[in-house]
Amino acid sequence: MKNLSERDKKHLWHPLTQHKTAAAPLGIVKAKGAVFWDEEGKEYIDGIASWYTSMYGHGNEYIINAMTAQMKQLDFVLFSGFTHEPAVQLSERLLPLLPNNQAKIFFNDNGSTAVEAGIKMALQYHHNQGEKRDTLIAFEDGFHGDTFGAMSVSGLSSYNGPFADFLLKVERIPVPKEDNLDAVVSQLQDIIQKNDCAAFIYEPLVQGAAGMKFHSESGLDTLLELCKKAEILCIADEIMTGFGKTGKNFASENMKHKPDIMCLSKALTAGMFPLSITSCSQEVYDRFLSDAVSKGFFHAHTFSAHPIGCAAVLAGLDLLESPEILERRQYIKNAHEQFIAEVQDHPKVGNARSKGVILAIDLNIEMERYGNLRDKLYQFFMQRGVILRPLGNTVYILPPFVITNVQLKKIYDAILEALETF
Numbered sequence: 001m002k003n004l005s006e007r008d009k010k011h012l013w014h015p016l017t018q019h020k021t022a023a024a025p026l027g028i029v030k031a032k033g034a035v036f037w038d039e040e041g042k043e044y045i046d047g048i049a050s051w052y053t054s055m056y057g058h059g060n061e062y063i064i065n066a067m068t069a070q071m072k073q074l075d076f077v078l079f080s081g082f083t084h085e086p087a088v089q090l091s092e093r094l095l096p097l098l099p100n101n102q103a104k105i106f107f108n109d110n111g112s113t114a115v116e117a118g119i120k121m122a123l124q125y126h127h128n129q130g131e132k133r134d135t136l137i138a139f140e141d142g143f144h145g146d147t148f149g150a151m152s153v154s155g156l157s158s159y160n161g162p163f164a165d166f167l168l169k170v171e172r173i174p175v176p177k178e179d180n181l182d183a184v185v186s187q188l189q190d191i192i193q194k195n196d197c198a199a200f201i202y203e204p205l206v207q208g209a210a211g212m213k214f215h216s217e218s219g220l221d222t223l224l225e226l227c228k229k230a231e232i233l234c235i236a237d238e239i240m241t242g243f244g245k246t247g248k249n250f251a252s253e254n255m256k257h258k259p260d261i262m263c264l265s266k267a268l269t270a271g272m273f274p275l276s277i278t279s280c281s282q283e284v285y286d287r288f289l290s291d292a293v294s295k296g297f298f299h300a301h302t303f304s305a306h307p308i309g310c311a312a313v314l315a316g317l318d319l320l321e322s323p324e325i326l327e328r329r330q331y332i333k334n335a336h337e338q339f340i341a342e343v344q345d346h347p348k349v350g351n352a353r354s355k356g357v358i359l360a361i362d363l364n365i366e367m368e369r370y371g372n373l374r375d376k377l378y379q380f381f382m383q384r385g386v387i388l389r390p391l392g393n394t395v396y397i398l399p400p401f402v403i404t405n406v407q408l409k410k411i412y413d414a415i416l417e418a419l420e421t422f
Contacts, residue, residue: 003027003039018370023379031058034403036387047381047388047411049400052208052240053271056319057402063272063315070311079107079304086310093317095279097249099258103282106297107275107304111239111265112145114276115201117299118261119149119168121280122199122233125287128295133198136170137191137232143209144201144237144263153201156209158369171195175207176219188223192230199261200227201235204251205355208240211394212360214353217254224257233260233284239276243267244320244329245398247356260284270316275309328401332357332408336397339412348419350393360396361415365422367393377422386414 004027014025028044030037034057036044049055056063074084091105106121108114119136126133138144138153145151151160152168160167171191176184191197204220207213224234236259241251245267252259261284265276288297303309319325336354343361344352350362367373369392377395381388388395388411395418397411 004029016370023375026382033057033059034400034407042385044382044385044387045403045407045410046400047386048396048398049267050271051266052245052398053266053269055243055245055267055401056270056316056325057400058271060270060272060315060319060402062319063270063312066311066315067272067308070308074307076303076306076308078302080300084305084307084310086307086314087305090305090310090313093314094277097317097320098262098279099250099252101258101260101281102262102279104280104285106278106280106299107301107306108265108278109274109301109303109306110145110276111263112147112150113301114239114263114265114278115144115150115153115235115237116147117278118235118237118263118280119153119199119201120299121261121278121284121297122235124297125233125284126198128287128290131196133196134169135191135195135197136168137188137197137200137227138170138172139175139202139207140172141175141210141213142172142201142203142207142237144203145239169195171197173223175213175215176223177216178219181216181219181222184219185222185226188226192226192232197227197230197232199233199235200224201237203237204241204259205246205254206241206251206358209391211362211391212353212358212396212398214355221255221257224255224259228257235259235261235263237263239263239265243316244325244401245356245358247329247333249320268316269309269312270319272312273306273309274303275306275313325401328403329357331405332399332401332403335405335408335412343416343419346419348422357401358396358398360394363393363395363419363422365393373422377418380418380421381414384410384414384417386411388414 005024027039028036034046108117136153141155143154143156173187174184227234236252238250242264260281262279269275336359340352343349348364350364352361374390377390
């Protein structure tokens with residue numbers, strides 16, 4: 001009988017893959033905690049929590065039991081004209097954890113659609129009071145998803161290239177750092193003066209797909225203040241950063257000025273179910289209230305507020321601030337900092353940094369984002385039973401909170417070996 005990789009080749013089209021040159025995908029048959037097993041029984045440590053989703057570990061029994069119980073009670077009901085206990089309870093549990101200006105929750109089904117809804121909210125927010133604001137502000141090298149609105153505000157040409165002529169109007173600024181804030185502020189002020197700006201969308205403090213690039217808390221706060229003074233809505237894309245990864249539950253908690261709109265997904269359901277949320281302030285929500293039906297937010301996803309997905313969120317929230325998970329979050333943070341101290345002076349290391357459970361190392365090696373040398377580095381880790389997906393020359397770790405000390409050390413050891421090999 002053919003294995004999974006051979007059967008896969010006949011019909012399947014994988015994301016972020018040039019199938020003419022890519023290696024066959026690895027068939028995975030089982031997962032538990034921070035470990036996958038392939039068809040041959042080999043183990044792989046999931047060093048990136050499967051794109052930052054499975055933060056409480058694969059096959060988490062607590063979350064599975066909550067989803068199973070919900071499935072037996074109410075599997076699905078459309079969310080237009082109906083509601084249900086898991087969605088209501090989710091709103092009651094999640095909103096107190098978000099920045100205190102967040103008041104309403106809108107459900108979507110993935111990160112891109114959460115951003116898409118946030119952009120449409122912002123554009124219609126101004127439209128509903130008779131203003132045509134057609135410009136969005138975004139960071140250079142940001143990434144917000146692959147649907148057209150989300151892609152428009154993303155700045156990575158490897159994803160956007162063929163579609164550049166079909167996107168929304170976006171003005172881009174560099175991320176604020178300690179040494180460039182005055183220049184960034186001046187550029188933002190110029191953009192605001194010359195354009196009708198509707199919203200500023202940003203990944204707070206860490207740009208994920210750009211290579212886990214960090215930026216200044218105080219600098220971002222300054223930019224948010226400028227936008228708010230100009231009545232430009234601020235959209236925090238916390239799809240990657242949310243749910244404890246940066247130290248606090250949400251990166252936006254580090255700033256004085258809070259987002260008007262937030263986008264959440266990935267670890268929202270612990271990787272157990274495709275679901276996302278676009279939350280907003282009461283002020284944003286109120287702008288859609290009118291006797292005119294057309295001023296409502298006519299945007300919908302079939303599986304909005306799926307009860308089983310909501311059950312997964314609720315179980316994840318139980319775990320997020322549990323003593324066990326808080327202890328693991330702190331351990332990983334400390335371990336990352338110790339590892340950085342060990343490697344930061346290595347001649348192959350350009351910039352080593354960490355924030356919460358995120359660790360990133362820029363290698364002093366030239367390599368394309370999806371080039372041959374990068375692929376060799378990826379396979380190097382895989383051969384050692386470690387799943388890491390370098391972003392060009394940036395190697396990063398973003399492990400499940402439940403990763404063991406031994407498993408985390410194995411990841412560090414694989415990186416140390418790579419530094420001596422490449």
